Amino acid sequence: MKLLVLGGGESGAGAAMLGKKLGYDVFLSDRGVLKEKYKNVLIKAGIKWEEGAHSGDFLQGTELVIKSPGIPSETAIVLDLKKAGAEVISEIEFAARHTKGKIIAITGTNGKTTTTLLTHHMFAKAGKDVIAAGNVGKSFAGLLAERDRDIWVLEVSSFQLDDIVSFKPDVAILLNITSDHLDRYGYEMQNYADAKFAIARNLTEADHFIYSDDDEVILKNLKEKNIKAQLHPISTYHPVENGAYITENELIINLTNNPYKMSIHDLALQGRHNVYNSMAASVSARLFDLRKEVVRDSLSDYENIEHRLEFVAEIHGIKFINDSKATNVNGVWYALENYSEKIVWIVGGVDKGNDYSILEALVREKVKAIICLGTDNKKLMDYFGPMVENIAEAHTATEAVNLGYAFAKKNDVVLLSPACASFDLFENYEDRGQQFKRAVRAL
Structure with a gap:
């Protein structure tokens, strides 16, 4: 039985490996470029794959498709596969079976x-x-x-x-x-x-x-x-x-x-x-x-996970907190609500249609300065600018940390809690958090 895996990240590579073990004829297709570690896994297992495009050669005769979570269901290749009679499921569905x-x-x-x-x-x-x-x-x-x-x-x-x-x-x-x-x-x-x-x-x-x-x-x-x-x-x-x-x-x-x-x-x-x-x-x-x-x-x-309200360092009485995993507004609400100190808030990235209104009361009460860390900060600057005394832009983690250190005083908190995805400036939220921590430790 033919098994097609769309997407070659952690989920896709895992699905391909399980399919191979179960005896499927597995083919993996990724429109992007596969990471070397996943290429090596596929090559070692003898699994056929392609990258850079979905060629469509597999449309005929494919009965089961495992779709990466990052691929929307309305994508043309997914619709074509369904039209051709294939069952399209997620990797967790496949494994649970x-x-x-x-x-x-x-x-x-x-x-x-x-x-x-x-x-x-x-x-x-x-x-x-x-x-x-x-x-x-x-x-x-x-x-x-x-x-x-x-x-x-x-x-x-x-x-x-x-x-x-x-x-x-x-x-x-x-x-x-x-x-x-x-x-x-x-x-x-x-x-x-x-x-x-x-x-x-x-x-x-x-x-x-x-x-x-x-x-x-x-x-x-x-x-x-x-x-x-x-x-x-x-x-x-x-x-x-x-x-x-x-x-x-x-x-x-x-x-x-x-x-x-x-x-x-x-x-x-x-x-x-x-x-x-x-x-x-x-x-x-x-x-x-x-x-x-x-x-x-x-x-x-229990010890808390990395990048979620993670204490990084205290420098001259200023606490630096890495909350890079807060990629939505509600995550930031919890972070702001968590501190009684005055906050210098580092926010920004790829906006996912955010409604910032639920943060307004907390920002007015607790945030003394805002640093917008992203390629396009206009929405943040326009919305929060009138609420705080200081608001600035940064385009690297080091620049954001240096600005945070300049705005903060003893007993303040510099909080990276972005409310946004990271893909404009960083590989992922982990990369953003790691760069933040390196910048803090370099102060």
């Missing part, structure tokens, strides 16, 4: 990576055969090609969920839904919400759905979707049944008649947004009967 392990799948506009890695940390600490994959680290399919696991903790994006058919996690987590990637979804918020809710589309009464009971978009859609799974709300504002909540500075896991609690001051991850992440991970762990002591210890000893 061939695992015998349990799946915990995590999505949301913000907090996916932290929750995924924290959940993995809990299961690993409990001695389970577990691995984190998907939109974080290595691809689901690529790791499955190596060997199956008992438990898969998957970070899944809306793009990955766009092309699922029967993908059904045992536990699905939906952390939040706020405006992001609207350029991919016709600038319609409902289209984006539908994509996120696809994580719960195939759940049965035997499965579990963990969700924020404080998110208006989630609650509105929850009423309209026919979700058959057992529901587990989490809230930082009010008590809930069969979930987790915060009251009087205590986190309470309330899944059985024997709830347990711990002080939020003992959590390794601080800030309201991280409390949601901690609650979601805890509920998923208890659904798998992990011991309370393991969950409690994991919540207190």
Whole structure:
């Protein structure tokens, strides 16, 4: 059976490797240029590939297509393949069809990576055969090609969920839904919400759905979707049944008649947004009967991920924080809300149709200066210029850091929290964060 993989990044290379292992006749096509590490993987495995264009030679006779999350469904080559009778699915759909392990799948506009890695940390600490994959680290399919696991903790994006058919996690987590990637979804918020809710589309009464009971978009859609799974709300504002909540500075896991609690001051991850992440991970762990002591210890000893409110250095009393992973407005809201100090905010990059209005009150209250780091900063300059005393442009991480240092005083925070994608000046958000950190350490 012929298998075509469109896109040769981490997801595509992983799908090709799994297809090869399963005995498919695999061909990989990428319109761009493949990275050397993926070329080497394909060559070593004896997988045929092309780069620089989709030749179309494979249109006839291809029955199954694995599409990279970055390729929109309306792309001509995808439409042609569907017209020719091929089934087009995502890499997570493909891998899920061939695992015998349990799946915990995590999505949301913000907090996916932290929750995924924290959940993995809990299961690993409990001695389970577990691995984190998907939109974080290595691809689901690529790791499955190596060997199956008992438990898969998957970070899944809306793009990955766009092309699922029967993908059904045992536990699905939906952390939040706020405006992001609207350029991919016709600038319609409902289209984006539908994509996120696809994580719960195939759940049965035997499965579990963990969700924020404080998110208006989630609650509105929850009423309209026919979700058959057992529901587990989490809230930082009010008590809930069969979930987790915060009251009087205590986190309470309330899944059985024997709830347990711990002080939020003992959590390794601080800030309201991280409390949601901690609650979601805890509920998923208890659904798998992990011991309370393991969950409690994991919540207190977990180390935060790189590029997410990452402390870099303190220089002459000025704290430098790398939040390069905050590629949307809501991520920035959490970052600004997290600090009581005055902030010099570094923002900018590729705007994805951002609505900055939810940041206005926090900017007026906390931000003393803004540095716009991007090739086109006009929208940011026009919107935020009247709100702050100082606003400037930068076109390199070093320039941004030097400006931040000049604007800041002792006890201030210089915060890289871009609200935008990085591709105008950097390879990705990791590259942006690394360059920021190098520039800080060079001061």
